[in-house]
Amino acid sequence: MTAVQPVPPPTEPAAPAVLGPAPTGSRHRVSPLLYIGGAIVGLIVLVALVSFFWTPFDPLYTDVVNRHAPPGTAGHLLGTDMRGRDIASLLMEGARTTLYVGIVSVGIAALIGTPIGIIAGMTRPGASEFIMRATDILLAFPALLMALLFAAKWGGSVTTAMIAIGIATVPAFIRVIRSGTLQVMSADYVLAARVAGRRGTAIAAHHVLPNVLGLVIVQASVGYAIAILAEAALSYLGLGAGPTTPSWGRMLYEGQSGWPTYPLVSLWPALAIILAVLGFNLLGDGLRDRFDPRLAGRS
């Protein structure tokens, strides 16, 4: 089998356009959405990384004298909350929680969904139909519902939320990756590999996976935005991050007691959530444009 060389992907337009990066050049410029989304996500990642080494104050330190301090008071850049905790520091550590939840839940979804999606795209029609029907059943459990189900059984926590959101995001990965796999499987170079006697696993590893990786990245970006919203909603319901874990959703939940007398306490985490979801959505759209030239300029 080692004598069989993988057939290089064809370069003619008939190649599965959906699955590779768009050609560079003036007609296929990188979408500005990619830059804007990338910059927002990059900023959040940077803030989260910095929070490991430095925050203006200890985020959990309560300063009862300076409760509800306006921005700029006693070194509190964005002010303090109802317990006198520094909002900027809470936001910085909250970014960490947001990224952590996203990475784990999207990681779970990608690790389970990608191989199943590839199998569904490569296997016999009957087996593929079975996988897709099972996927449809799982689709009836949106992330928030799955998280509530898990919270009822195992109690509300960031860990429970991440696992539940991850499992609920699996069907989206399966659908997208299956669709991409079907396109790759219809390409000439895969047919050539099959005629040359390459095994299904080798085709999956050498031809399908590298070509659907772009779709995985796009879906991961979209899934990340969903994870942020679901975690925020759960924390808002008191079923996500605990009192000792700074989280944007939890900040909103706690800030509502002072709303609307002290709107800034809720406004900052609200803006952070909107910015993060916007960033990941724009990044997803930009990446989709990048990996699917037919969609360039649509978003």
Add this chain to the structure above:
Amino acid sequence: MAWQLVRRLLIFLISAVVASMLIFLVLSGLGNPARTQLGTGATDEAVAELSKEMGLDRPLVVQYWDWATGLLHGDFGVSYVQHIPIGPQISDRLLVTTWLVLGAMIIALLIAVPLGMASALRHGKVSGYLLSGASQIGVAVPAFLAAFILVAIFSVSLGWLPANGYTVPAADPGLFLKQMILPWLSLGLVQGAVLTRYVRSSVLDEMGQDYLRTARSKGLTPGSALVRHGLRNAAIPVLTVIGVQLVTILVGAVVVERIFVIPGIGSYLADSVDRQDLLAVQGIVVTLVVIALFISFLVDLAYTLIDPRLRRR
């Protein structure tokens, strides 16, 4: 056509049974629900006693069969925490949530269809980018945040609408409408933004089709060509999204009902999760999931009606 209907109905029924098994397995099958109910500090004797009372000492298959056949008769069991039948609670609260979901969906459609079409027709122009950007921001706003902002503006600052509460429509239709406007907007505005993007994308797809070019070459404006010929085709992918959106609104109602103190199925679910009332959670989740599957079944049927090609398959 008849075979399509039977096939889709069978898929729906099998999916509903499998989903109910999964829910039962998670809530009743994994671990001991009696221990979950009593907490980790409970003695083994207390757990054993409650297990017997809850019927958990029977084989799992028997427990599932009893629960599932009970569901078919509207018997969801009796809450071990509140000691009241769960079925009537679900049906009463589902009616409340139905008002919320329908109102929110109507608002979402009223926003999405004209804005999505306008955004597509103005593709490449400044106004098109502005509409597209506004929908991007709308998608990023969680419903509970929209609720916060709306309450601050219309209840606290202007005092036009009540910040919370629910009145049965038959009792006082005027007050019902006043109380529901903000919850409808909270869910509808956000979902409208999501739907706008799909309508725009779908309309853009159709605008590139040859038949629309032909219609325009016969003298129709882009808008009228789209309305006369393109909308039916553009509706097909949008229909799927509407189905998904309905489910999202149904589940999103959990948070909005909490904020506006609406006694719907969402707040019942959130309260039951807080109380770790597993049997109630089991009944509520299975109800929501079966509704989601049924919506998916209806969307499939609607496809067949809209797209004649599917009838011949």
